[in-house]
Amino acid sequence: xxxxxxxxxxxxxxxxxxxxxxxxxxxxxxxLYWYRQTLGQGPEFLTYFQNEAQLxxxxxxxxxxxxxxxxxxxxxxxxxxxxxxxSAMYLCASSFAQTYNEQFFGPGTRLxxx
Amino acid sequence: xxxxxxxxxxLSVPEGENLVLNCSFTDSAxxxxxxxxxxxxxxxxxxLLIQSSQREQTSGRxxxxxxxxxxxxxxxxxxxxxxxxxTYLCAVRLSGQNFVFGPGTRLxxxx
Numbered sequence: 551x552x553x554x555x556x557x558x559x560x561x562x563x564x565x566x567x568x569x570x571x572x573x574x575x576x577x578x579x580x581x582l583y584w585y586r587q588t589l590g591q592g593p594e595f596l597t598y599f600q601n602e603a604q605l606x607x608x609x610x611x612x613x614x615x616x617x618x619x620x621x622x623x624x625x626x627x628x629x630x631x632x633x634x635x636x637s638a639m640y641l642c643a644s645s646f647a648q649t650y651n652e653q654f655f656g657p658g659t660r661l662x663x664x
Numbered sequence: 665x666x667x668x669x670x671x672x673x674x675l676s677v678p679e680g681e682n683l684v685l686n687c688s689f690t691d692s693a694x695x696x697x698x699x700x701x702x703x704x705x706x707x708x709x710x711x712l713l714i715q716s717s718q719r720e721q722t723s724g725r726x727x728x729x730x731x732x733x734x735x736x737x738x739x740x741x742x743x744x745x746x747x748x749x750x751t752y753l754c755a756v757r758l759s760g761q762n763f764v765f766g767p768g769t770r771l772x773x774x775x
Contacts, residue, residue: 554707583763592668592753592765593708606762641707651757653698655708 554656556642562662563632570628571659575644581651582625584617585641586610587658593641599625632663666691666758668766676772677744685739685769687754692732695757699728699739701750702768708753711739744773 555574563569575582581600585593596615598606601622611617614632619625629636639658645651667690677683687697696715700708712721712728714737720729727740737754751768758764 556707585765590767592755592767595762595764598762608762643708651696652710652713653708653755653763654710655700657707660705 554642554644554654556640556656556659558659559657560660560662562664564664565634566631568628568630569632569661570626571640571642571661573625573627573642573656575624575642576646576654577623579644579646579654580622581645581647582619583643583645583653584625584627585643587639587641588637596627629661632661634663637661637663666694666756666764668754668756668764670752670754670766670769672769673767674770674772676774678774679744679746681744681773682740682742683744683771685741685752685771687737687739687766689735689737689756689764691758692735693758694732695759697728697730697737698755698757698763699726699737700753700755702753703750711752741771744771746773746775748773 557572583598584596587593599619614630617627641658643653643655645653669688671686698713699711702708714721714730725742730737751770753768755763755765
């Protein structure tokens, strides 16, 4: 395990469909973060897990968004009833408290909602 | 509300030049600041992490400084190379685990 992985890398869906993304963090990292990034902007924080507990959620995370990390390892981000405004790059990062929470990012999942 | 800005938005330099990228934040109550690079369509690569108690960090040709009281950080790149072309982002960590990113500086190093 050499880094954070995300699946799928690209997702094209029609408006109104549900989509689910997966993130596998670096194995010893206990903290996991989800961000959303639109073109030309920096990433925006969505939510954060410490082990399996979801400890923070941004106001950006509407009721249509849900994230889980059931066993404190991989995480999923689900978007229900997708809208065109959901089109973005969804980034996952992980960190380890003992290394000052330096974040390491995955390659991202690019979502296009038609 | 913490806001992070980066100047310039874009920069184009000839190969071999030394350059400075700037990051400013409005609330000095940060835990740390991290610099990243992002290649087009890719995820972020961590470059340097500076704790709030530190003044600077160095890695190879990169040097990042932090002046928390004035809300500023700079990333210095020495002897730039075409492979340095990317977008450079800074992010500040607030209380809890919330990180706020700047919009980035898009760097082009011309051969």
